[in-house]
Amino acid sequence: MRIRHKPWARPEIAASPICMDDAAALRGKWRAQYARQEQPFYVELGCGKGGWVSQAAVLHPENNYLALDIKSEMLGMANRKVQKAFAGAGKSPDNVRLSILNIERISTVLTPEDAPDRIYINFCNPWPKEGHKKRRLTHPRQLCQYAAILRGELHFKTDDRDLFVESIEYFEESGWEILHKTFDLHADEPADNIRTEHENMFTEMGKNIHFLIAKPPAEAFGKVPELPGRPQENEEDDENAD
Numbered sequence: 001m002r003i004r005h006k007p008w009a010r011p012e013i014a015a016s017p018i019c020m021d022d023a024a025a026l027r028g029k030w031r032a033q034y035a036r037q038e039q040p041f042y043v044e045l046g047c048g049k050g051g052w053v054s055q056a057a058v059l060h061p062e063n064n065y066l067a068l069d070i071k072s073e074m075l076g077m078a079n080r081k082v083q084k085a086f087a088g089a090g091k092s093p094d095n096v097r098l099s100i101l102n103i104e105r106i107s108t109v110l111t112p113e114d115a116p117d118r119i120y121i122n123f124c125n126p127w128p129k130e131g132h133k134k135r136r137l138t139h140p141r142q143l144c145q146y147a148a149i150l151r152g153e154l155h156f157k158t159d160d161r162d163l164f165v166e167s168i169e170y171f172e173e174s175g176w177e178i179l180h181k182t183f184d185l186h187a188d189e190p191a192d193n194i195r196t197e198h199e200n201m202f203t204e205m206g207k208n209i210h211f212l213i214a215k216p217p218a219e220a221f222g223k224v225p226e227l228p229g230r231p232q233e234n235e236e237d238d239e240n241a242d
């Protein structure tokens, strides 16, 4: 999906105390970026307009959140949404940080020292064409980066059945344990489920929401894979994402 250019996004990100403009400089130091460093550290990949993280961070001051997206337009909107949610709740956004990042290069920004307690992937681009599948955020080449840094579980939601079924295969062939899975999350929606923008949109369209929780193989922790040289921001071929 092409996003309309938002000239205000980059200046607002640069001026925002919750947006970290040099994510790579914070590698290994993410937990120190929060008022309460000892709290669980949760990372959302591909946060879009910030609907999920703005709700999660206000509802759960006992957790620290980092939300990442490749697009400055998205991060700009997420920044506004988070600020508004905290202002509405009369709270300071001291448990949430946002940053621009191409998740394909996540290990240039997060390390085993950061050790997220949870990773969330909410409605990532399905990349249905065979030649593009390696760009999926659940592709095995991504899973080995997450497994090297993730202390806890990965939570994955999507409306796309093919992506979900193939992702289950990716997790299994990468040695992850699937702790829970459902093809219809809303059939018995957990009280603590936080709906994202895309979750609301697809639900209104009558689509089922698929959800799984997976745990990486313990022996992969700390084994950060080497990355081939790729650009930091990769927005080419975006129209083929979905």
Ligand SMILES: C[S@@+](CC[C@H](N)C(=O)[O-])C[C@H]1O[C@@H](n2cnc3c(N)ncnc32)[C@H](O)[C@@H]1O
Pocket: 045, 046, 047, 048, 049, 051, 068, 069, 070, 071, 074, 101, 102, 103, 104, 122, 123, 124, 125, 196, 197, 198, 199
């Ligand atoms: C379909 S939207 C979902 C947004 C949100 N998570 C939701 O559920 O409403 C996918 C988001 O992932 C971002 N994205 C796609 N590929 C990415 C990548 N390689 N690195 C970081 N973000 C990416 C897009 O910019 C977009 O904001």
